[in-house]
Structures are given as C-alpha cells and as structure tokens.
Amino acid sequence: MRQFTAVVNPTAGAATAAAALLALARRLREEGADLRTEYSRSLDHARELARDAGQRGRVVLAVGGDGIAGGVGGALSGTGTTLGLVPAGRGNDFARALGLPGDPAGLARILLHGEPRQVDTIEVVSAVHDRTVVLGSVYAGVDALANRHANRSRLLKGSASYYAGGLRAVTTWRPARYRVTVDGTEHTHTGYTVVAANSGFYGSGRVIAPDARVDDGLLDVVMIEEAPRRLFFALMNELGTGAHVRRPQVRILRGSEIRIEADRDIPYGTDGEVDAVLPVTARVLPGALRVLC
Template sequence: MRQFTAVVNPTAGGATSAAALLGVARLLREAGAGLETEYSRSLPHARELARRAGQRGRVVLAVGGDGMAGGIGGALSGTGALLGLVPAGRGNDFARALELPTGPSELAALLLRGEPRSVDTIEVTSAVHDRTVVLGSVYAGVDALANHHANNARLLRGTASYYAGALRAVAGWRATRYRVTVDGAEHAFTGYTVVAANSGYYGFNRLIAPSARVDDGLLEVVMIHEAPRRLFFTLMNELGTGAHVRRPQVRVLRGREVRIEADRSVPYGADGEVEAVLPVTARVLPGALRVLAP
C-alpha cells in the first residue's frame, strides 16, 4: 500500500486546498494507505518538504494550483520520486493536460492503484534566477504581465482576475522586438508574447499550444506577432479552443531548447510563479518526472 505525504500551502488558497485534500484523504486512509500532511511556509519550503518526502520513498501529493504543482514537480524532477496531484488552484492547467479525474473517488483510486507515468519537465535558466525546473510553460510578454496583475488583484479572483489583468496589461503594452532561438535557429519578430509550452494549457484553462504533449521530449513554441488590439482580444478569446494557431499572426515551432530575448525589459513567468525579466532559456528534460496520471 502506498504511503503519501501531502504538501499544502496554508496561506495561498489554503481553504480550497484543505477542502480538496479532505475528501481524497478520507478515501486514501479508508483504503489503508498512510497519509501525512506537511504545511509549507513558501514555495521554496514546499520544494524542500517534497524532496525530503521523496527521499523517504513516499508519494508526494502537491495540493494546490499550478504554482504548487510546478514547484513540487520541479523539485522531484530527476529524482525518481513519485508525484501525485490534488488540484485545488484557479487554473489547474497541468492537471488538465494530464487529464486527471476531478472527482475525489476517481482521483483517490488513481493515487492508490494508478501506474506511474513519465512526463517531461522544463529547466529554466536566466542571468537573474538560479536554475529552476517547472512543469507547464515559460511565457514572456503581455501574458506574464497579465499574470502578475492577476496574482496581485485584491478584489477579483479566478478567471475574472485574469481577464482584468489581461485588459490592464494589453492597454499599456508597446510593441516588443523579440529574438527567439529554437535549437540554434534564430527567429526575430515584433509582437506580444512567446510561450515555450510543455503543457497545452496555461492562464486558467487557455489552450495556448494545442499540439503540445507532456511526454514527447519537445517544447511547443508559440509566438504571437504584432496585431491591432481589437484583433489581439479576438485571439485571446480563441485561446479557449486553440483556434488562434490558425491566425497568420501566430507562429508555432517545436524544439528542445528555446532562448527568448527582447529589445527592452520584458517580464517572463513560469507555471504562474517565477517572475523575472528576459533573457531566459527553457530546455526540456525528457521523461524526468514520474507522476500518477492516466
């Protein structure tokens, strides 16, 4: 019988995380599994707790949203430890890419009896931040600015906060000249953003990279070129279905290593948590993480 350690951040969506864990925890214990809960003080502390639990041979449960999943999954990448996800965030985009069940009974059954699956992770390096590893995507441009505004919104939550953040970001955005190097080949353009995607989803269930797969050893590189603001908002709406990739203003490449640079100070993010400015390099780590998923 598997032994689990759940890592929860009590200050970031704590009530939601506790509620999500409660139903699953009861089912795990009723089945005879061992479950302990660790409360983190910060994302670096959550990573430390996860590594310790993994070294003890326990299945580490990341309880929260994409930031918690990415932080803990990144910490376990390359260690051989086994990750389970209990989605409890605003977006849960990586859980959606894995097609995890949403009901407590189905999720508990997967955690108890599911077969480990190997998925890719993303190594992120920049001049400002030490090397870190994330799961879903690295994005540089107006979406990173929108995510910053959404995370700092006081009155709005969930999708509403992201849309409000996007409006604020686009309203003040000025054209950026990007230089994107994919596996040694350089591509220059003026536009809004560059996304290096392991998961197809980001930004609260937006399908930014419809062809991305979490286990193919490649990153999907989505570049959104300059366009009138009205058309850009149309593109944003099309992110719900992935139809934006058919627009001439959108270019999609694939590769193992992506370097993103710009002609001015442009923010980038990763899994909703890492915030810094370009340049940044994202490199896929094929099959580096073992996770309980269909």
C-alpha cells in the same frame, strides 16, 4: 499500499486547498493508505519538504495550483520520486493537461491504483534563477504581465482574475522586439508574447499550444505577432479552443532548447509564478518526472 506526503501552501488558496485535501484524505485512508500533511512556508520550503519525503520513498502530493505543482514537481524532477497532483488552485493547468478528474473519488482511484507516467519537465536558466525546473510552460510578454496582475488581485478569483488581468495588460502593452533561438536557429519576432510550452494549457484553461504533449521531448514555441488590439482581443477569445493557431499572426516552432531575449525588460512567468525578466533559456528534460495520472 502507497504512502503519501501532501505538501500544502497555507498562504495561497488555503481554504480551497484544505477542503480538497480533506475530501481526498478520507478516501485514501479508507483504502488503508498512509497520509501525512506538511504545510510549507514558501515554494522553496515546499521543494525541500517534497525532496525529503521522496528520499523516504513516499509519493508526494502537491496540493494547490500550478505554482506549487510546478515547484514540487520541479524539485522531484530526475529523482525517481512519484508525484501526485491535488488540483486546488486558480489555474490547475498541468493537472488539466494530464486529464485528472476533479472529483475526490476519481482522483483517489488514480492516486491509489494508477501507474506512474513519465513526463517531461522544463529546466529554466536566467540571471535571476541560476537553475530551476518547472512543469507547464515559460511565457514572456503580455501574458506574464497579465499573470502578475492576476496574482496581485484581491477582489477577483479564478479565471475572472486572469481575464481582468489580461484586459489591463493589453491596454498598456507596447509590442516588444524579440530574439528567439530554437535549437541554435535564431528567429526575430515583434509582438505580444513568446511561449515555450510543455503543456498545452496555461492561464486557467486557455489552450495556448493545442499540439503540445507532456511526453514528446519537445517544447512548442508559440509566438503571437503584433496586431491591432481589436484583433488581439478576438485572438484571446480563441484561446479557449485553440483556434488562434490558424491565424497568420500566430507562429509555432518546436525544439528542445529555447532562448528568449527582448529589446527591453519583459517579464516572464513559469507555472503561474512571475518574478523575473528576460533573457531566459528553457530546456526540456525528457521523461524526467513520474506522475500518477
């Protein structure tokens, strides 16, 4: 029977994370599984807890949203340790890409009896982060600014905070001039954002890269060009289904190493965390992580 260590960040969505873990824990223990819970003080501490548990041969559960999933998953990338996700955050986009069920009984079955799947991760290198590894995507532009607003929102939660953050970001956005290098080939781009996507989802269920796959060894690079604001708002609505990719203002490339630069300090985000500005380089690490899904 598997042995689990759950890593929880009590400062972010504590009540939701605790409730999700409590509902799951009873089912795991009823099956005879061993479950220990560790509360992290920060993402760096969560990474440390995850690595320590992995070295003891335990399956590590990341309990929360995309931030802790990316932090814990990144820490386990390349180690051979198996990761399980307990979606309990605002976005849960990587869990969505893996098709994980939302009900505790269905999730418990996967964690107890599912076979690990090898998925890709993303190595991120910048002046701020010498090297870090994340799961879902790297995005630089108005979406990162919207994410920052959503993270700082005290009144709105879930997708509502993303939507409000998006409105605030778009109304003040000035198109940026980007230089995007994909596997050594340089592309110029003026517009709203550049996204290097491992997962097809970001921003709480928005389908930014419909053809992205977490196990194909490539990143889908989505570039949204300059357009009138009314058209951009229409495009934002189409992110719910992925229909935006049919618009001429959307350009998609694919590659294994992406360098994103801009003509000014543009914020970029990774898995829901926004704390740096361009330039940044994203490299895919094929099959680097074992995930129960």
